[in-house]
Amino acid sequence: MLTAILVLGGLGLVGGIGLVVASRVFYVEVDPRIDKINDVLPGANCGGCGYPGCRGYAEAVVKGKAKMSDCAPGGTEAVDGIAAILGVEAEKVEPRVAVVRCSGDQDRGKEKFIYDGIADCRSAHRIGGGHKICPSGCLGLGTCSAVCSFDAVVITDRRIAVIDAAKCTGCGNCVEACPRDLIGLYPESHKVHILCSNREKGARVKKYCSCGCIACKLCAKESEHIKMDGLIALVTTESIPEDAPIPEEASLICTPGVILDERHYGHVAWATDPAVRDDFKTRAKAMKKKRKAERDAKKKAKAEAKAAKAPDEKKPDEKKDDEKPAGEDGK
Amino acid sequence: MGSFPGGVHPRYEKDLTAGKATRTLDPPAEAVIPMSQHIGAPAKVCVEKGDEVRTGQVVGEAGGFVSSPVHATVSGKVKVIEDRPHPSGKDVLSVVIESDGEDAWVDLDPHEADLLEIPLNEVKERILEAGIVGLGGATFPSHVKLSPPADKTIDTVILNGAECEPYLTADHRLMLEQPRAVAQGLALIARVMGAARGIIAVEANKPDAIQALEAEVGKLSGSVDAKLEVKVLPVVYPQGAEKQLIYALLGREVPSGGLPMDVSALVHNVGTAASMVRAACEGRPLVERIVTVTGDAVKEPDNLSVRIGTPVRELIEACGGYVDDGPAKLIAGGPMMGFAQHTDEVPVIKGTSGILVLSKRLVRRVEPGPCIRCGECIRHCPMKLNPAELVLYAEHDLFADAERVGALDCIECGCCSWGCPASIPLVQHVRKVKVEIMAERAKDRKAS
Amino acid sequence: MAEKEQADRGKAQEAARALVVSSSPHDFSKRTTQQIMWEVFVALLPATLIGVWSFGFRAALVMGLTVASALGFEALWQAAARRPQTVGDGSAALTGLLLALNLPPSSSWWICMVGAGVAILLGKMVFGGLGQNVFNPALTGRVFLLIAFPAEMTTWLVPRTSGKLPETFLGHGTIAWDGSGNVLAGGVSSQGVDMITAATPLGLLSEKGASAITDVSFWDAFLGMGINGSLGEVSAMLLLAGGVYLGFRRIITLHIPLSFLGTMAVIATITNLIDPNMYAPASIHLVTGGAMIGAFFMATDYVTSPIHPAGRIVFGIGCGLLTMVIRLWGGYPEGVSFAILLMNATTPLIDRYVHGRKFGFVAKDTGGKK
Known part of the structure; x- marks a missing residue:
């Protein structure tokens, strides 16, 4: 009994001394700020910053290799935290969220063949250019969802990726994963998104997708923040000042309903809920009706004004007659 | 099982067309000539819309050393130059020629000397x-293969007539119908490379072709320096894969990442040799080829x-x-390595050895099950890789690990997917990994 | 005319849209996971039948109940986890049957169910289902039972072929359950004897040495005449036949069975030469206990054994070695189950370090010559 106690106790003692010695001899000086920064980071190890895990990023920040604003998931909290630890002024960043610029799911965007293979968009994209006829249609196999550390990407039943803005941290992993370049990062304050990336001619787009941008430019006329880039309308990636937001008409004017207005509908509901679409259509109709009424009223007022001014002149009427048939031909 | 490790015995179905003599099809009313019909840089268009072209006229010049010119295959007018569907699945810049129905050729320039007297540089x-x-499907520009670096010597030239790919009989018919051109091609390449030995390798399931070739090779033997012979190989897929073929014939293993010339061998397809x-x-350019049209969803399979x-x-x-039931799958090439097409509007290109049309009955679409580690893929793999492990890394995007276990050595023969009881598309996984590794390498090269 | 042509083209395009596009290859072997499972069932059929014949209707009930429980547990798990139902792939049924074949014929109904539950739930499903488990599920179940209920698991019925059963007993054709009224099948014999039990040859061997089992002949054990033990251990010959069938059908490779049994034979022969009174010869070791069923059906389980042929040989040697160590010097008379489970744990390690040379991995300066 005594021997046992002595042997075990002795073993423990020797081991303990060994540990103490090792911890002294092999002590590595670590910058205490690294641990502190690590603590203010979200700890998701998403890799969005380009460093191996949050600790890797913390080291890089301390060494000055990385910017304190590179941790998208951490947002302003992390930036403030890091700035406090490092004793410098916090960089100003507006958090961004990812948006999938396509809403052509199986019901809206036609497919050109039946894809049979692994559920990976990169692989599918390489076979026959992907199964969507639209060269920039979402394949809906969920590669973006697989790389998301925050569970923010939803693949709907009808196979399209939708990003839940509430969960998205803007780390940008999905942006890199998408083989069709459909995902963009936009400042959080953006409430209007154009959900299409198609750069083909409108007439062609209409053949295979019921919600593709046909480059009619109507939305660009509604807001200075929307610009045409060739055959696609793009919302600026700069921040939009609060006092000059994109008006809701920019969304309502779009005939194929490509433009989502977050002030009225959520991303996921927009993609999945038919009632939302119906509501959108009703509102769009009402808006257009209102516009038409306004236009008519203006025209009427103008005509009346003109009539009052120069009742003898017939030219304007003639012009109108000339225009009409041409307009009909155009249709 | 065979003359190399691994391999499989798929349903061959060569009887559908093996006995059918090659039928020449009239030139099409509209020919679509893609600028990219080979490995390497795409050809550069050298005609304009509206130009009149004659058959055999160059419409695209080689875009670099590893590239190849392309020729008009009908005479007529260039209708349009635009991106058109291509058997690779991507849309590729193509010259579309509207035929005038004349098939008026450019003036060919036959060499006055005898085949084996033409100066070597002129041959190249x-x-x-x-x-x-390469007409076997890899479409590697032949002149590049004929110009190895100075430090490599070639002692053996192999003509690949194995045609191990099921269903296809294009090479079989070529060897049977033009054995003289094939044998001459072997003598020609052996002479160009200064090789002491020339072999035509044929799988044992083509006895008539073997007989015809042996007769022609016999006639030639006296007149050339190299020792020419026809070798019969066991029937096992992928016997015609370059590395496996060299191993079977010469017992030499092409080192990982290397080329046949690293083991002093050179392999050309029999059809390529005949075209040479x-x-x-x-002086006849490559404007036509033999294509096997086969499968259970085409009414009268033929060559x-x-x-x-x-x-x-x-x-x-x-x-x-x-x-009447309609096609369920349209494949450019054979069932093991061919490319599935989504439209029959794609043109035949230089590497199209067959068009395989399968009905619903033969198109399997099953959800992949879990890997049960049965080891079938390892048993079948002719490169002795562990495909199951590669898939594991592919699924988790562990590309460095995949490279470590030999992802880049995969020849994509399809044996692993063929034999997988859980229907896992292993080759597709490995392809994904290979693309990602190469992309990574390109990125590194750019960075450094 | 042109319109019709256009319409036809449109139709053709519409049809073309239905084409299936996938990565090559486009042809596949006929082998499926289910088919593999069924082939193993076929291979086990002779051994199963002789088990039933030897021990009576009871044996069939034990097997049926175990298989049904295994299927039930897997179905329940998948339903609870809201995952697609997988009972159809045959692996759960096979696990159930393999477990049953490793149970004593006298097993109570609750032994069958607990065993199947442990095998399926703890042995397989907690790891993520088919293909993910580390340990052979059937053996996990059996070893759990063996440790938790040693008495039940080491009560061995005497088979009809032993000639030791009273005539009346045979007349009923069945053997009763146990005395406490848990009657699942059969009736109590006229003599009031519920069942007749005896130790297994390996039990005797372990307890008393080789001299105690001189009455056990190689041929009896090989053919399965009068040897008691688990349901599936009756006839080494029929198990061997099943194993050879699997090898012939290329369901399993023979690397593991041959290296397993070979190692056992070598060790048994050496120890027998040293002390024939203490240690039984290889001929006895190979045909008794779980050696055959273990080597051909348990150790060859794909999921839990190495995937490379070279690794499989290492695995087999390890199994044989551990089996003999336990049999000769361990506390249990039989060690096949423990040996295989221990080697299962080493499988990832073996897979990592023991594999063949890849094609083309030759020294470059040899010019590729071997």
């Missing part, structure tokens, strides 16, 4: 000008000699059209 030049690429002879003697650029639809119409 004529092969380059004729736009000859025509290019060297007649067709067609102009490059002919839409696949016309080939199928020439073979009686689709069966």
